[in-house]
Amino acid sequence: MKKISTIIAITQLALCPVLSAQSTLDELIAVPLSNPGERGTLEINLVNGSIEVIGYDGKEVIVKAIAKKDNSENDEEHGHRDRDHDRDNDREKEGLRRIPSNAMEVEVTERKNKVSVESNSWNQGIDFYVKVPKNFDLQLSTVNSGDIVVENVNGVLELNNVNGEVTAINISGSAIIDTVNGKIEVSFLSVNSDTPMAFTTLNGNVDVSLPASVKATFKMKSDRGEIYSDFDMKVDQSGPQIDRSNKGGFKVTIENWVYGKVNGGGPEFMFNNMNGNIYLRKNK
Amino acid sequence: MKKLITLLTIAIIASSAMGQGYQTIEQNEVTIGVPHNDGILAVLNINGQVSVKGTNRSDILIKYKLKAKPKSVRGIDRAKEDLSFDISKLGDSVAVALNGPFVNYYRGRQHVNINSNDLDYWFICNIDLEVPTNINLEVATINDGNVEIKNITGSVIADNVNGDVSINKMNGQVITETVNGDIRIDFQSNPGDGSNFRTINGNIRTNVPKDLSANISFKSMNGEFYTDFDYLTGETGRVVKDASNKRGIQYKIEQITKVKIGSGKSSLFYETLNGDMFLRKLN
Numbered sequence: 326m327k328k329i330s331t332i333i334a335i336t337q338l339a340l341c342p343v344l345s346a347q348s349t350l351d352e353l354i355a356v357p358l359s360n361p362g363e364r365g366t367l368e369i370n371l372v373n374g375s376i377e378v379i380g381y382d383g384k385e386v387i388v389k390a391i392a393k394k395d396n397s398e399n400d401e402e403h404g405h406r407d408r409d410h411d412r413d414n415d416r417e418k419e420g421l422r423r424i425p426s427n428a429m430e431v432e433v434t435e436r437k438n439k440v441s442v443e444s445n446s447w448n449q450g451i452d453f454y455v456k457v458p459k460n461f462d463l464q465l466s467t468v469n470s471g472d473i474v475v476e477n478v479n480g481v482l483e484l485n486n487v488n489g490e491v492t493a494i495n496i497s498g499s500a501i502i503d504t505v506n507g508k509i510e511v512s513f514l515s516v517n518s519d520t521p522m523a524f525t526t527l528n529g530n531v532d533v534s535l536p537a538s539v540k541a542t543f544k545m546k547s548d549r550g551e552i553y554s555d556f557d558m559k560v561d562q563s564g565p566q567i568d569r570s571n572k573g574g575f576k577v578t579i580e581n582w583v584y585g586k587v588n589g590g591g592p593e594f595m596f597n598n599m600n601g602n603i604y605l606r607k608n609k
Numbered sequence: 610m611k612k613l614i615t616l617l618t619i620a621i622i623a624s625s626a627m628g629q630g631y632q633t634i635e636q637n638e639v640t641i642g643v644p645h646n647d648g649i650l651a652v653l654n655i656n657g658q659v660s661v662k663g664t665n666r667s668d669i670l671i672k673y674k675l676k677a678k679p680k681s682v683r684g685i686d687r688a689k690e691d692l693s694f695d696i697s698k699l700g701d702s703v704a705v706a707l708n709g710p711f712v713n714y715y716r717g718r719q720h721v722n723i724n725s726n727d728l729d730y731w732f733i734c735n736i737d738l739e740v741p742t743n744i745n746l747e748v749a750t751i752n753d754g755n756v757e758i759k760n761i762t763g764s765v766i767a768d769n770v771n772g773d774v775s776i777n778k779m780n781g782q783v784i785t786e787t788v789n790g791d792i793r794i795d796f797q798s799n800p801g802d803g804s805n806f807r808t809i810n811g812n813i814r815t816n817v818p819k820d821l822s823a824n825i826s827f828k829s830m831n832g833e834f835y836t837d838f839d840y841l842t843g844e845t846g847r848v849v850k851d852a853s854n855k856r857g858i859q860y861k862i863e864q865i866t867k868v869k870i871g872s873g874k875s876s877l878f879y880e881t882l883n884g885d886m887f888l889r890k891l892n
Contacts, residue, residue, distance in 0.1 A: 331691045353848075354848055354862065356858075356860060386795070388860075390862055392844070394866060406723075417884075417885075417887065421835035421837050421887065421889070422835065422836060422837070422838050423833050423834065423835055424833075424834040424835070424836060424840065424866065424868055425842065426827070426829070426833070426834065426844060426866045427844050427864065427866055428828050428829070428864065428865050429844075429861070429862065429863075429864040430861070430863055430864070431861065431862040432859055432860070432861050433859065433860040433861075433862075434854065434856050434857045434858070434859045434860075435857050435858050435859075435860075436856055436857025436858070437857070439857075448830060526793055528861055587856055594734075
């Protein structure tokens with residue numbers, strides 16, 4: 326009986342044009358695809374907030390959005406909202422408390438199996454928890470106060486953060502991942518045989534696990550850290566590069582890239598950071 | 610004698626400088642009977658202020674002064690041809706409106722489309738009304754003036770575009786909107802259910818009795834809500850499916866903050882884009 330009620334709940338979710346969820350912070354949207362069962366794309370671009378995407382054995386994209394709580398009644402803690410206040414304005418607020426607001430607006434659009442999420446996350450921090458069918462491409466980005474986490478997804482993954490980590494576990498396919506302040510942690514179950522990949526951060530470790538049989542050419546650079554790996558690589562340290570320009574002059578650049586061919590070489594996988602180590606591991 | 614003439618000339622120059630060259634083209638005081646049943650009193654101005662005062666009279670007193678400033682020799686004549694101050698009864702309602710060739714009525718709504726470059730004159734019309742307190746009002750202006758309302762126990766719709774809306778001694782429902790201006794309302798009793806206050810660039814200041822009982826929802830892009838009441842907050846959200854969008858099927862979540870004060874009798878809505886919202890206890 327319990328199962329039946331669950332099914333009823335789900336159909337209601339799918340059919341009802343208007344749902345009201347009184348006094349809860351989290352909202353759920355189940356988005357059916359135009360071509361269920363076929364590969365789709367999920368695009369989320371945030372300013373403030375985290376994104377977690379998990380692959381599951383379903384055919385819908387389920388989006389859950391949670392507004393980050395704003396509990397402060399104190400204006401000082403919201404200095405950024407109040408940058409241009411003047412003295413009159415301060416006097417006006419005397420004896421008053423600020424009511425914390427969590428006004429969230431989220432729009433999810435589905436077109437030809439592409440699901441795009443837009444929101445007011447530039448103003449109100451929002452954390453997204455999304456379930457996608459396992460074969461799905463992802464284009465995810467955020468800037469502040471959040472991490473990107475991806476699990477159990479097979480596809481082309483473009484994951485982009487600025488002040489936060491990027492974690493991708495049990496993924497397949499290919500990935501281009503970058504962040505500035507945060508570590509990158511990735512574990513592949515399998516990789517596309519012909520696609521180049523890149524993993525870049527400025528401050529943080531780059532830790533990538535790959536299948537032992539992967540055929541690739543690693544291109545690695547850690548400005549202030551070390552590179553560790555248990556892959557057997559034919560390492561080739563690049564020498565000075567000379568660019569002759571057709572204006573008669575020439576430029577010598579010294580690059581500290583380390584190239585390593587794994588299992589005979591293949592598409593280029595780039596690993597790059599400045600502060601932090603690079604770990605390239607074989608799947609056990 | 611010569612001295613007197615000089616003085617007179619100065620006086621004339623001074624007065625025209627004060628009026629910035631505007632001359633009165635129509636000025637009058639009119640009374641008209643009150644609207645019947647569910648009828649309203651609509652006052653639709655374009656340039657200039659509208660002020661409405663609730664009194665103990667049983668009819669409506671309308672004082673208006675229409676002024677124009679010519680841009681060309683024929684300017685004043687054109688203004689006189691174009692502009693008319695109309696007071697009319699429409700069914701149970703009473704309409705007071707400044708009309709001109711640039712005003713159209715479509716489906717019962719007033720639409721004003723002026724390109725002041727096309728006109729030979731500038732104009733401004735100030736309207737003052739004295740009305741019975743229990744009247745239902747719809748008041749609007751667009752430029753060069755505020756909407757001021759005082760001592761009303763009916764329901765009020767007050768719109769402005771480039772100016773403030775201020776309402777004093779209010780008892781009842783207020784639906785008000787402006788674009789570039791503040792909204793100030795002093796309620797003498799619990800605000801009417803369904804009251805609605807919106808501005809784009811401006812603050813909303815509401816003063817209400819200490820025993821306020823309201824459910825407030827508010828929304829702002831760059832503003833904050835301030836109050837000295839004790840309150841309970843919660844969020845309400847809803848999911849809306851929209852299949853009509855060209856970009857694909859769209860699902861929207863809109864979640865706004867709800868605030869309960871007292872027993873939550875009247876629901877009130879505040880919205881600004883750039884500006885704060887204030888809710889204060891009246892002393």
